[in-house]
Amino acid sequence: MTEHVVIVEHDALSDSQSAALRDLFDREYRAEHGAWNPDRPYGYSPADVHTVIFHGAIAVAHVGFQRRVIRVGEREVAVAGTGGVLVHPEWRSDGVGSRVMAHAQQVMRDDDRVDFGYLGCREEVASFYERTGWSRVDAVERHVSMSDASETVTSSAGPIFVFASTSGAGADPWPQGDIDLRGTPW
Helix, strand or coil, rough: CEEEEEEHHHHHCHHHHHHHHHEEEEEEHHHHHCCCCCHHHHHCCCCCCCEEECCCCEEEEEEEEEEEEEEECCEEEEEEEEEEECHHHHHHCHHHHHHHHHHHHHHHHHCCCEEEEEEECCCCHHHHHHHHHCCCCCCCCCCCCCCCCEEEEEECCCEEEEEEEECCCCCCCCCCCEEEEECCCC
16 A cells, blocks of 8 residues: 555545544544544644545544644744644554654644644653654643633643744744643643
8 A cells, every 4th residue: 555645624624534534543542532523632622734644545644733822921822733643553663653743844834824833742752752853841831621611721740842833043932931722732
């Protein structure tokens, strides 16, 4: 089977693409978290853009991101809140995760509405993000609770990573300060 990359806005996902993503996510998370809902995946914010690597009709890797303006310290920052980073178990250790991430990062670079990629993750997967060009930032993060929209969660426990979507002399560095995601995390 040949590998092909699909980059698609969430609202333009075909039925077959949605079904392939559902298979990928349900294989990994259904037993613990229930069925995948593309509009509210496990309580996280949904993606605006899906970057997917397919082998034939099988989705083997995915990175999603949602465009959002967040607050960092005193600044408004346009981010691609990144989530749904997942590789099919049979394709792990084959470099497909790095390839799908590189494609997603290129989409972020090409999107003039995005200044930085942004994600939170578990410590055990942090080295993957470091290897693929993400930089760790130390900050307190505030976001809407995934289980109760009337509650705010504040945390400094998990790793936070950013990816500058612009580069060169004119690129602004990630600002200092606490982070308000202004919504649920990705």
